[in-house]
Amino acid sequence: MLHVEVIIDKKKKLPAGAASALAVELNKRLQRKFPDAVATVRMAGMDGLSVGRATPEDREAIEEILQETWESADDWFQP
Numbered sequence: 001m002l003h004v005e006v007i008i009d010k011k012k013k014l015p016a017g018a019a020s021a022l023a024v025e026l027n028k029r030l031q032r033k034f035p036d037a038v039a040t041v042r043m044a045g046m047d048g049l050s051v052g053r054a055t056p057e058d059r060e061a062i063e064e065i066l067q068e069t070w071e072s073a074d075d076w077f078q079p
Contacts, residue, residue, distance in 0.1 A: 004040070030062065063065065
């Protein structure tokens with residue numbers, strides 16, 4: 001299983017429900033390329049990305065998927 005953890009700086013003021021909505025959308029997108037991927041999103045002291053059991057190429061693909069998901073938030077996030 002490929003575990004992806006996205007950590008968002010809690011100082012960033014996100015709309016209510018944004019972190020859980022990001023987790024849902026990110027899981028959808030990741031599972032297209034990585035069927036065994038499970039992503040979690042949490043708020044913490046600073047931004048970060050943790051990817052367990054991934055090759056450097058997989059990590060790069062995951063970073064791109066995360067970037068695309070974040071940038072397209074207007075399409076999938078309804079506050």
